[in-house]
Amino acid sequence: MSTKSRLEAQALRAHHGPHEVLKGIDIALPAGSFTVIVGPNACGKSTLLRSLAQLHPSSGGSVLLDGHPIAHYRPRDRARLLAVLPQGAEAPEGIIVANLVARGRHPHRSLFQPWTAADQSAMEAAMEAAGVSQLAERTLESLSGGQRQKVWIAMALAQGADILLLDEPTTFLDLSHQIDVLELCSALNCAGKTIVAVLHDLNQAARYASRLVVMRAGEILAQGLPEDLLTPGFIDEVFHVPCIVIADPLTGKPLIVPKRAALAN
Numbered sequence: 001m002s003t004k005s006r007l008e009a010q011a012l013r014a015h016h017g018p019h020e021v022l023k024g025i026d027i028a029l030p031a032g033s034f035t036v037i038v039g040p041n042a043c044g045k046s047t048l049l050r051s052l053a054q055l056h057p058s059s060g061g062s063v064l065l066d067g068h069p070i071a072h073y074r075p076r077d078r079a080r081l082l083a084v085l086p087q088g089a090e091a092p093e094g095i096i097v098a099n100l101v102a103r104g105r106h107p108h109r110s111l112f113q114p115w116t117a118a119d120q121s122a123m124e125a126a127m128e129a130a131g132v133s134q135l136a137e138r139t140l141e142s143l144s145g146g147q148r149q150k151v152w153i154a155m156a157l158a159q160g161a162d163i164l165l166l167d168e169p170t171t172f173l174d175l176s177h178q179i180d181v182l183e184l185c186s187a188l189n190c191a192g193k194t195i196v197a198v199l200h201d202l203n204q205a206a207r208y209a210s211r212l213v214v215m216r217a218g219e220i221l222a223q224g225l226p227e228d229l230l231t232p233g234f235i236d237e238v239f240h241v242p243c244i245v246i247a248d249p250l251t252g253k254p255l256i257v258p259k260r261a262a263l264a265n
Contacts (some may be wrong), residue, residue, distance in 0.1 A: 013060035039215035079107035083156035104158025130154035146177025
């Protein structure tokens with residue numbers, strides 16, 4: 001994995017109204033990494049992701065994409081490098097999968113440019129990579145939650161961007177679909193995509209992330225390998241959950257086992 005940073009923030013600040021949500025964040029996201037941002041509720045995880053993508057205005061600091069201020073990129077040029085899957089993405093009622101994925105080609109096409117063979121090839125490759133080719137003629141609302149999420153990922157892939165920012169991509173999915181989506185993200189990462197995701201489940205973060213970013217109250221407490229960060233003391237400090245940490249028998253990654261309340265002491 002390369003240590004070169006594709007996306008980074010320097011002293012990044014952001015507000016929701018009068019409330020400061022990000023308090024001078026410094027973060028560098030290495031090319032080829034699968035970075036997962038974790039932390040307690042309302043600590044600023046989603047705001048950080050949205051600020052990195054310029055979906056939430058910053059109130060200080062800077063974001064750099066390939067070493068250049070991201071604000072200097074035209075939206076079309078930025079979208080060719082960086083794709084975002086926000087929470088609660090919405091689509092027009094009745095849209096079929098192929099048409100939704102095709103919207104990912106907008107950054108590569110002018111307003112009146114006809115659909116090209118290159119666009120068709122990119123769309124089909126994106127659906128194949130996301131495992132949704134067989135759903136091409138289905139309407140989005142006819143799909144399961146996990147299938148819909150994979151279709152949205154296919155649309156992001158159709159942009160051709162090497163960096164994918166995913167805000168809580170497993171929220172509201174059952175366990176099998178959560179694993180399906182995270183396995184897809186892992187496969188895309190292995191194929192060369194730089195993945196940045198916000199997750200709530202620490203065990204899933206530990207299993208899939210190549211690096212963790214741990215936040216609390218608008219600040220980054222720690223960044224590094226899951227096996228270095230996820231110790232019982234640190235988890236108790238950040239999440240107030242007494243636990244033991246063992247090696248996952250399948251992956252060797254940290255596996256967090258919360259203690260029963262009666263045994264916490």
